[in-house]
Amino acid sequence: MGLLSGDMLGALAVALLIFSLLLDLMHRRSRWAARYPPGPTPLPVLGNLLQVDFEDPRPSFSQLQRRFGNVFSLQQVWTPVVVLNGLAAVREALVYRSQDTSDRPPPAVYEHLGYGPRAEGVILARYGNAWREQRRFSLSTLRNFGLGKKSLEQWVTEEASCLCAAFADQAGRPFNPKDLLNKAVSNVIASLTFGCRFEYKDPRIVKLLDVMEDMLKEESSLVRQVVEAVPALLRIPGLAAKIFPGQKAFMALIDELIAEQKMTRDPTQPPRDLTDAFLDKVKEAKGNPESSFNDANLRLVVADLFSAGMITTSTTLAWALLLMILHPDVQRHVQKEIDEVIGQVRRPEMGDQALMPFTMAVVHEVQRFADIIPLGVPHMTSRDIEVQGFHIPKTFATRGRHSSPTCRQC
Numbered sequence: 001m002g003l004l005s006g007d008m009l010g011a012l013a014v015a016l017l018i019f020s021l022l023l024d025l026m027h028r029r030s031r032w033a034a035r036y037p038p039g040p041t042p043l044p045v046l047g048n049l050l051q052v053d054f055e056d057p058r059p060s061f062s063q064l065q066r067r068f069g070n071v072f073s074l075q076q077v078w079t080p081v082v083v084l085n086g087l088a089a090v091r092e093a094l095v096y097r098s099q100d101t102s103d104r105p106p107p108a109v110y111e112h113l114g115y116g117p118r119a120e121g122v123i124l125a126r127y128g129n130a131w132r133e134q135r136r137f138s139l140s141t142l143r144n145f146g147l148g149k150k151s152l153e154q155w156v157t158e159e160a161s162c163l164c165a166a167f168a169d170q171a172g173r174p175f176n177p178k179d180l181l182n183k184a185v186s187n188v189i190a191s192l193t194f195g196c197r198f199e200y201k202d203p204r205i206v207k208l209l210d211v212m213e214d215m216l217k218e219e220s221s222l223v224r225q226v227v228e229a230v231p232a233l234l235r236i237p238g239l240a241a242k243i244f245p246g247q248k249a250f251m252a253l254i255d256e257l258i259a260e261q262k263m264t265r266d267p268t269q270p271p272r273d274l275t276d277a278f279l280d281k282v283k284e285a286k287g288n289p290e291s292s293f294n295d296a297n298l299r300l301v302v303a304d305l306f307s308a309g310m311i312t313t314s315t316t317l318a319w320a321l322l323l324m325i326l327h328p329d330v331q332r333h334v335q336k337e338i339d340e341v342i343g344q345v346r347r348p349e350m351g352d353q354a355l356m357p358f359t360m361a362v363v364h365e366v367q368r369f370a371d372i373i374p375l376g377v378p379h380m381t382s383r384d385i386e387v388q389g390f391h392i393p394k395t396f397a398t399r400g401r402h403s404s405p406t407c408r409q410c
Contacts, residue, residue, distance in 0.1 A: 071085070082390075104378065134301060185309070185313045185317070188313075223243050261275045261276065275302060334362055
């Protein structure tokens with residue numbers, strides 16, 4: 001086959017450009033609909049990728065909110081996105097219309113990272129039978145293994161003692177508590193999922209938290225936004241592994257922990273933790289192609305519980321420490337109440353809550369005030385809906401956020 005001539009290459013480039021522009025016009029047709037949310041004019045093909053800092057979109061979203069209001073639209077390459085700002089808009093879409101906005105955009109990157117076609121986990125699972133099945137299983141199993149019970153209370157108080165000892169080891173020197181908070185929370189989750197805890201200097205938990213941080217950076221990167229908007233890019237051999245090394249490394253560690261669990265599982269004994277319970281469900285569902293209980297999904301369910309549970313809880317604790325530092329009078333009042341009710345001779349118990357109204361009020365205020373997940377997780381409409389007078393068509397991705405510092409995400 002001969003090489004293409006310069007004229008032929010030029011003609012091919014023009015044809016590709018025209019084709020891309022036609023595709024772009026096709027994907028923009030929604031913006032011409034009546035009452036579609038306003039937004040910045042997207043560039044051809046790129047959409048608004050260069051107009052919004054998708055690695056930290058909060059400043060960009062705040063500017064766009066002031067310009068377009070609490071409901072505005074964006075275009076990530078060819079993917080239309082509606083951003084909801086403020087309590088009223090978020091509540092209208094994600095609470096009052098929850099049946100219509102509970103779906104998730106399919107994460108294209110999962111398949112190309114080798115997770116398997118029926119692996120969705122819990123957080124990004126499509127709204128349907130698999131989501132219901134995994135949500136029901138996760139909640140009931142976590143309750144069985146201690147959520148809200150005495151057993152979990154003991155794990156938490158023991159881990160709190162280890163955390164306090166690690167703080168004391170700093171001997172009054174300045175330090176960043178983030179790493180220790182992450183390890184403490186991860187250990188509580190490991191107790192529920194794998195029935196074990198790690199010493200704070202254990203290389204596995206150090207590596208686990210390092211790769212989890214890398215994974216979170218990848219999740220919020222511009223590259224992730226581009227490949228989700230143009231999944232065809234992931235067809236390039238080896239690209240997914242190169243641009244998401246943190247995700248691959250995190251899942252490799254989860255695989256190691258699950259493999260250990262399988263080796264030590266005694267089928268004649270009751271399940272020791274959530275992973276054992278899931279493995280039993282996989283055995284029961286063998287031969288049923290409709291079941292979401294499979295080895296591929298086990299990896300994602302455990303990974304979801306680790307990443308989501310650790311990040312939200314440790315971030316809340318970090319906010320609590322910060323707010324106590326900023327309000328020493330509140331800190332003194334909380335300490336006084338703890339000393340009066342619990343003293344120095346025993347560990348706290350769930351039953352102490354009723355005797356500590358001020359401390360519980362502070363806990364609830366921290367949760368109200370803290371900015372845990374500013375942008376939440378993307379939702380997708382399963383039918384045409386109306387929010388704040390604007391029309392959002394079916395199968396549109398929506399991002400919900402509050403505009404105030406007292407951010408609370410769905």
